[in-house]
Amino acid sequence: MDELYAICRTFEIDDNDARGFTLKKAGGENGEGTPWSIMISRKGSNYYAFENACPHQGKTIDGGGGELMDDEGNFLVCRHHGAQFDLDTGHCFSGPCQGKALTPIKVVVDDGDVCITGVELAEEDGLDLADSDVPEVVITGD
Template sequence: MEQTRELFAVCHVNDVAKRRAVGYVLARVDENGKTVPFPVVITRFKGKYYGYVNRCPHQGTRLDFEPRQFLDSGLQNLMCGKHGALFDIPTGHCNDGPCKGERLEPVEVVIDNEEVCITGVILAEEDGLDREENDEMPEIVIQPD
């Protein structure tokens, strides 16, 4: 018998424009049971939605070194704003930069009733989440469907 996977709505499909990317800071439970920030980037490319943990494999920094800037100038690759690494949107593989050959950590994205949802992770509500990072990314509270 197949187990049902829980979906967590992140945004409406129209919140991610064509050839754009949007970052969200969610909250998940780590292996120690502690609620920790879970920054993700959702992108829409050639009619499909892709999700990745918002962390460059080079030094672990967020891709959007400048707030809300995730893509290269040609809108063809995700880009690390700190070191310029370029990542193929459909695969997350780094094609150029200091982490060439590595890849972004994927987050499984499912479209359900015009909502962009993620699955395969255990999320927590953000109530009481003390975030050490000081950024301008929107915070949202995730509720299971």
């Protein structure tokens, strides 16, 4: 079984909203890990994670101003040029990269933690959150 990495508590992402996290993937030069930006969005009790790289220009979708999700929380919106992405698949159905897709990441909610799996992360070093916000990376399986 893949390891689970706890990224945040479920209540730390508001309903119909999304939040970006910068993690570190294992490997990279000198084995120091590679910065890796992800986006986790929430609709009710469902959570969705994608690599935070817009297929239009490769920018982080939360890099500009404006809302990250529509009012009903049905789709993600890239802040740069307004591409709209289906929450279930990451498929872009409107905007400059229509027909392309965000890369999905498997999410598991475990005991109140929003976890990702199917990847290998380095230690939590490199997270760009304030110290008080740094999530504890919990490995619950192998």
